[in-house]
Amino acid sequence: MAVALESARPAAAAVARPMIEVDRLTKAFYDSEGDRVTVAVSDFSFSVAQGEFVCIVGPSGCGKTTVLRVLADLEQQLSGDVKLHSAMPPAMVFQEASVLPWLTVSENIALPLSLKGVPRAQQDARVGELLALTGLGDFARARPHQLSGGMKQRVSVARALAEDREILLMDEPFGALDEQTRLVLQQELLRIWGATRKTVVFITHSVDEALTLADRVLVMSPRPGRLVAELTVPFERPRDVVEMRRDKRFWDMTYEVWNLLAAPGEV
Numbered sequence: 001m002a003v004a005l006e007s008a009r010p011a012a013a014a015v016a017r018p019m020i021e022v023d024r025l026t027k028a029f030y031d032s033e034g035d036r037v038t039v040a041v042s043d044f045s046f047s048v049a050q051g052e053f054v055c056i057v058g059p060s061g062c063g064k065t066t067v068l069r070v071l072a073d074l075e076q077q078l079s080g081d082v083k084l085h086s087a088m089p090p091a092m093v094f095q096e097a098s099v100l101p102w103l104t105v106s107e108n109i110a111l112p113l114s115l116k117g118v119p120r121a122q123q124d125a126r127v128g129e130l131l132a133l134t135g136l137g138d139f140a141r142a143r144p145h146q147l148s149g150g151m152k153q154r155v156s157v158a159r160a161l162a163e164d165r166e167i168l169l170m171d172e173p174f175g176a177l178d179e180q181t182r183l184v185l186q187q188e189l190l191r192i193w194g195a196t197r198k199t200v201v202f203i204t205h206s207v208d209e210a211l212t213l214a215d216r217v218l219v220m221s222p223r224p225g226r227l228v229a230e231l232t233v234p235f236e237r238p239r240d241v242v243e244m245r246r247d248k249r250f251w252d253m254t255y256e257v258w259n260l261l262a263a264p265g266e267v
Contacts, residue, residue, distance in 0.1 A: 003073045004083045018047040018085065019167060019199040020071065025080035026224075027066050040066045042224035044080075050166070051197040055210035058220030058228075059261060064203045067225070068092070068169050071201060090167035091160035095175050097152035099144045099159075106131070106140045109158045116163075130158040133192055150181040154188070161196065168198040175205065186212050187241045194238055207257045211250060212241050219260045229260050 025044040028037045041063035048054045056064050069075040070082055072092050084090065099108045106127050107114075113123045131137045134154045144152055153173055160168060174182045186209060193200060193213075204210050210217045211233055219228040231253065235244060244250050 003071065004081070019050040019052075020046075020048040020085070020201065021081070021083040022046050022067075022071075023081040025067065025070065025082060026078045027063065027070060027075060028078045039224040041070075042226050044220075044225060044227055046218055046227065046230070048199055048201060050085075050199055053193060053200045053202065053213055053215050054218060055202045055204055055214035055216075056218045056220060057204055057207055057210050057257065057261070058225060059222045060205070061223050062220045063223060063225030064220060065171055068171050068201060068203055071167075072169055084167060086166045088163070088165045088167075090169045091163065091165040092169045093153075093156050093160045093171065093173045095172040097144075097149065097156045099147075099152050099155050101144045104141050104143055105136055105147070105155055108144075108155050109162055111159060112162045126162060130161055133161070133195060134158045135188065148181070149177055150185055153177070153185060157189070157192065161192075161198075166199055168200045170200065170202040172203050172205065174209070182206075182209065183241050189213065190237075190239055190241070207254050207261075208245075208250070210257070211235075211253055212239065212244060217257065219257060229257075231257065 023045050025041055026039070027041040028039045030037055044063075044067065046054070056067065058064050066075060070077050071084070072090055100111070103111065109130050110123045110127045113126060118126075127140075131140055134157060136151065136154055136158065139147065139151065144155070147155070156173065174185050177185065190213065202210075202213060214233050217231045217233060219231070220226065221228050233253070234249060235247070
């Protein structure tokens with residue numbers, strides 16, 4: 001069963017209902033002989049409102065990335081319903097920066113537009129906007145080998161935004177980076193999200209990263225992944241990633257989420 005995309009909808013409906021609806025999603029994988037089943041995700045339900053930023057956390061192997069791949073229509077669910085109330089498929093940013101080494105930063109960002117035959121003048125205008133938005137203006141002609149890991153991920157984010165899709169899926173995009181770079185990019189992502197108000201589903205192993213970025217945090221159990229808890233993050237926006245860590249509520253919530261992750265027997 002493929003992910004259901006809407007072809008069109010009245011503008012009022014976009015405000016009145018969620019952008020993403022997942023109802024009792026179950027996903028299983030079979031071995032090479034097709035007779036052994038591993039259930040990755042079981043009876044998992046959630047929704048994401050238009051313009052909302054939702055993070056999913058859980059133990060390794062709990063099915064977080066599987067959920068994201070189902071939303072991106074890269075995997076098919078075994079059962080359950082997945083609806084995206086958008087005329088366009090979601091854009092996706094992967095854990096490893098997926099920049100093409102033979103292209104410049106500008107060419108990497110423009111790639112989705114180029115593949116669709118968008119006129120060059122429109123490509124250049126859009127790339128210029130995204131270079132400014134992501135702070136890459138001085139590196140437009142640079143190639144990936146000249147960039148740091150964090151800058152490569154900025155390029156990946158900019159390229160995901162190129163077609164201005166409403167839904168952005170992010171699979172541990174900062175997971176391979178050092179802590180200082182992660183904090184810098186978290187702040188940058190908050191700024192970019194504030195400017196674009198995309199509907200975001202963000203996968204992370206980092207509890208404090210989830211609390212820094214999200215409006216809501218979904219906590220998953222060990223495999224097969226189920227919803228353990230759904231927490232509303234109380235911090236006002238705009239947020240400062242350093243100042244947040246001075247707030248006692250931040251560490252209280254961190255403790256709460258870690259307790260949920262450490263208590264699989266309660267699922």
